[in-house]
Amino acid sequence: MPDAISSSTLTRLMRLGAALLYLLLIGYGSLYPFSGWRAPLNGSLAFLSAPWPRHITRTDLITNLLAYLPLGYLLASWLRQYLPRWRAALWAILAAALFSLLMEWAQTFLPGRIAATLDIAANAAGAMLGVLLYRLLQGSKWPGRLLPGWRGRWLAAGLWSNFGLLVLALWGLSQLSLDVPSLVAGNLKTHFVPFWELPGDGYRFHPLQVLIFGAEGALASLLIASLMRHPPRQFAGWAGIFGFVLVCKLLAAALLLKGWVLPRLLSVEMMSGMVLAVLLIIWARREPAGLHTQLLALLLTLAGVLQFLLHSSAMRTFSGGSGAVPLNITALAAWVALVWPLLVLMLLWLRPLAGAHRAP
Incomplete structure (x- = not known):
């Protein structure tokens, strides 16, 4: 029993640590180079009412989706240990969206950065894909049922x-x-x-x-x-x-x-x-x-x-x-x-x- 309890605690700490580490990585990538901070002319929340950009680049859209996909997966994996499945999913998406909002707000204080609600939407969509991926890979669903056997044979x-x-x-x-x-x-x-x-x-x-x-x-x-x-x-x-x-x-x-x-x-x-x-x-x-x-x-x-x-x-x-x-x-x-x-x-x-x- 002590071994099982310690193993469960270690798993929880690992999942929490992975989520926090990934949050730090996203924060670093979003706010680099951490210099030249200045107050925005139109207020730090003006970007929320600004229109969406006329031209949307595929690179920015895809990178925002893919960058927040692991975050949604990691948050859902950690929260599922404490909450029912749908509440864990909703809270994971909400937490990722709020973190994205915080990053966009912080970018308004950096020269060369452009805060946009489109980025928040793309990041939230990426987190939602991560949560869906987590749900699909659970043992009660296909293809999640196949993963333990596949991993046992190959890894x-x-x-x-x-x-x-x-x-x-x-x-x-x-x-x-x-x-x-x-x-x-x-x-x-x-x-x-x-x-x-x-x-x-x-x-x-x-x-x-x-x-x-x-x-x-x-x-x-x-x-x-x-x-x-x-x-x-x-x-x-x-x-x-x-x-x-x-x-x-x-x-x-x-x-x-x-x-x-x-x-x-x-x-x-x-x-x-x-x-x-x-x-x-x-x-x-x-x-x-x-x-x-x-x-x-x-x-x-x-x-x-x-x-x-x-x-x-x-x-x-x-x-x-x-x-x-x-x-x-x-x-x-x-x-x-x-x-x-x-x-x-x-x-x-x-x-x-x-x-x-x-x-x-």
Whole structure:
């Protein structure tokens, strides 16, 4: 009985901690860079009566929906421990909408930010989708009834595996970033061209981004393999995992970008990065959670930090020393992309400790 009680308490704390952590991430992405605060000319609540923007960009709409979807899921998961199902669902949507209202109100005090009721509506809709997803995945419904059996067959059990799935979900969120180390790195209009349109001379190759593309694709694949009950040994299994990673990347790009830009993803950097990812997977596949994968996570962390510093220096030069100010929630995805390799590294370091605690 004490073990069951402690396990229940730990589950509640984990769900609450995940919801609070995600609230902090959204707050950071919504209010970055936390400088230049000033009182709005028309009052801080004037945006509530302002008309909706004449032009609605697909990128802003999709990122707002997807950014608040996990929040709705996490809030519903936590509240369901204390409230009936429909009350938990309603309170989760209401809490997410109120938090979105708070973020929009705070943005009225920041230059370069535009508060809009459309963003609140999109965020609330995203939270509602998250709540619906939570309801669908419950054991009393389909496909929720299939998940425990599917997970038992394919994925390792235990707290370590749950943390790994959360880290994997954060990797999915990072793909909404338009900066490295996501797939859509840099300025696709000027810096990257399809490999079949390479100019005869004057093309500037980006080796650092090749390294980031390759290391990130390999690390995501190895993370998935490390969470599996029986890591793949055959080529077909690894090809399926790596194909899943690429599909996630291309799907995120298709959601965020216009169709005419998508062919630029097949640049020399991207194709070289895919080859590098395959080589790195071959190098580390014998032990997906072993030392090789840890070194790969450390390498990606250092490369991502270097790219971030170079990008920040360039943006400060072009913007007169002010730096780049992200104008939407993709800033959250960019920061998640930057810290994601560190979370993988922590996960891999903690795995031997978890195994030691399970041993008699």
